[in-house]
Amino acid sequence: MTATETNHQHPPTPDPLPVDAARRDRRRRTIFASLAGWTLLGAASVGLVACSTSAASSGSTSAAATTSSAATASAASGSAATSEASAATAEAATTEAAAAVSASTYQDGTYTATGSYTSPGGTEEITVTLTIENDVITAATAEGGATKPPSSQYQGEFVDNFAALIIGKDIDDVSLDKVAGSSLTSGGFNAAVETIKSDAQT
Amino acid sequence: MPRPDTGPAATALDRPARPFTRRFEAIGTHWQIDTDHELSPAQWLRLAARIDEFDRTWSRFRTDSLINQLAQGAGTVEFPSEAVPLIELYRRLHDGTAGAVTPLIGGTLADLGYDAGYRFTPAAAVRRTPGWDESMSWDGPVVTSTRPVLLDVGAAGKGYLVDLLGELLTSFDVGSFVVDGSGDLLHRGPDQIRVGLEHPGDTTKVIGTVPLSDDALAASAGNRRTWAGLHHIVDPRTSEPVRDVVATWVIASSAMVADGLATALFFTAPQQTHQLADAFGADWLRVLGDGSAHWSPTFEGKLFS
Numbered sequence: 001m002t003a004t005e006t007n008h009q010h011p012p013t014p015d016p017l018p019v020d021a022a023r024r025d026r027r028r029r030t031i032f033a034s035l036a037g038w039t040l041l042g043a044a045s046v047g048l049v050a051c052s053t054s055a056a057s058s059g060s061t062s063a064a065a066t067t068s069s070a071a072t073a074s075a076a077s078g079s080a081a082t083s084e085a086s087a088a089t090a091e092a093a094t095t096e097a098a099a100a101v102s103a104s105t106y107q108d109g110t111y112t113a114t115g116s117y118t119s120p121g122g123t124e125e126i127t128v129t130l131t132i133e134n135d136v137i138t139a140a141t142a143e144g145g146a147t148k149p150p151s152s153q154y155q156g157e158f159v160d161n162f163a164a165l166i167i168g169k170d171i172d173d174v175s176l177d178k179v180a181g182s183s184l185t186s187g188g189f190n191a192a193v194e195t196i197k198s199d200a201q202t
Numbered sequence: 203m204p205r206p207d208t209g210p211a212a213t214a215l216d217r218p219a220r221p222f223t224r225r226f227e228a229i230g231t232h233w234q235i236d237t238d239h240e241l242s243p244a245q246w247l248r249l250a251a252r253i254d255e256f257d258r259t260w261s262r263f264r265t266d267s268l269i270n271q272l273a274q275g276a277g278t279v280e281f282p283s284e285a286v287p288l289i290e291l292y293r294r295l296h297d298g299t300a301g302a303v304t305p306l307i308g309g310t311l312a313d314l315g316y317d318a319g320y321r322f323t324p325a326a327a328v329r330r331t332p333g334w335d336e337s338m339s340w341d342g343p344v345v346t347s348t349r350p351v352l353l354d355v356g357a358a359g360k361g362y363l364v365d366l367l368g369e370l371l372t373s374f375d376v377g378s379f380v381v382d383g384s385g386d387l388l389h390r391g392p393d394q395i396r397v398g399l400e401h402p403g404d405t406t407k408v409i410g411t412v413p414l415s416d417d418a419l420a421a422s423a424g425n426r427r428t429w430a431g432l433h434h435i436v437d438p439r440t441s442e443p444v445r446d447v448v449a450t451w452v453i454a455s456s457a458m459v460a461d462g463l464a465t466a467l468f469f470t471a472p473q474q475t476h477q478l479a480d481a482f483g484a485d486w487l488r489v490l491g492d493g494s495a496h497w498s499p500t501f502e503g504k505l506f507s
Contacts, residue, residue, distance in 0.1 A: 162497075165495075166493055169409075170407055
């Protein structure tokens with residue numbers, strides 16, 4: 001707020017919801033956290049750079065890469081966990097990594113893995129493809145293999161936060177102080193990611 | 203009204219961080235207030251007085267309420283200043299849902315049977331919900347109506363009362379509390395509580411959990427307040443209950459916003475849902491009639507799978 005702004009003599013406009021902005025900012029921070037922690041690329045690229053950095057004995061590069069990931073995530077806020085956002089994050093990290101890295105943890109190449117998860121309609125599959133160059137993921141796609149309606153109808157939206165069918169558990173069986181489950185698609189997504197990470201280890 | 207009949211706090215939502223629990227009934231539903239230290243009798247009386255004042259202003263179900271003066275005929279009524287945020291929220295939700303959220307739904311709800319006498323039998327002719335601008339105008343807390351209007355602030359009123367009680371508790375220097383207006387929750391404090399998400403088709407089940415910390419959460423579902431094959435979330439454009447959406451949850455910085463948005467999300471298309479919630483900085487989860495669930499990208503809850 002500048003001095004000019006504070007000197008305005010307009011009558012104060014009643015703001016019925018003055019905390020909206022504060023909560024929006026908190027959500028943005030949550031998006032960063034979710035991009036860094038939940039998506040494979042945020043987590044993997046930061047992790048990779050950190051590995052390489054320790055080989056090069058340089059602490060500052062890791063920090064730079066992390067910052068650049070976060071900045072890119074900011075530009076992509078609102079589309080948390082999409083491939084585009086993740087790829088953009090990875091691309092930003094590439095620059096940092098290429099400058100600092102000589103030792104490679106992962107072999108360059110394109111990796112594909114399929115994870116499965118159980119939906120109410122049966123077992124469904126999701127396929128994740130990653131391209132790794134210089135220990136950095138430079139491209140990522142995810143594709144649902146569901147053939148059974150209604151999963152096939154919706155699975156393409158999985159990055160948009162979607163469960164084909166809600167599942168109820170008896171309240172008495174649930175400890176409401178713990179997280180007792182994960183959504184259908186992200187479980188399959190994470191399983192595929194784990195497979196890729198172990199396949200790509202040299 | 204708050205009564206000193208403190209019951210055991212042994213519920214599924216037991217919160218040892220706030221061992222002082224009181225349950226009471228107010229504005230037609232169950233309430234629970236948990237605090238980290240004990241309130242004095244005088245403080246409870248002030249909470250009770252606040253609830254009573256709110257009820258006398260806004261209740262569609264009592265003939266002596268201020269809101270019912272508007273049902274008597276065209277004219278001007280001055281509301282307490284607390285009306286301003288509530289009506290402004292309603293206007294934003296009204297505009298964000300193409301008029302689907304409107305306090306003018308009161309007459310239609312009453313004719314459908316959700317009336318002061320809890321008649322729960324639809325009238326032969328159900329009143330059309332009048333348009334906002336054609337029937338009333340607000341200038342701050344002062345409303346001028348051009349016809350008799352039966353207002354209903356059920357979409358956000360309960361959440362607003364949760365906030366108002368929270369403000370009182372804060373003014374009592376209670377730093378850690380949960381106000382639970384039967385599903386409309388306001389949490390204040392450094393800790394985090396985990397809230398079960400009730401199954402919209404089976405109240406003995408939950409479909410997931412969501413953490414809540416220094417925020418408000420409201421739920422809305424058609425499974426409660428059901429009568430004659432109808433429920434209380436009615437689309438004013440058709441005078442029919444909404445069927446496509448069966449349950450919503452919203453987390454926002456105030457219970458009033460969370461409550462109002464939870465109703466609004468019964469009427470919004472996917473794109474509108476994102477836009478409207480984003481405008482309030484709110485997170486949400488929505489269950490549709492086909493049993494599918496959708497949620498905002500930053501919704502921190504977990505659904506069972």
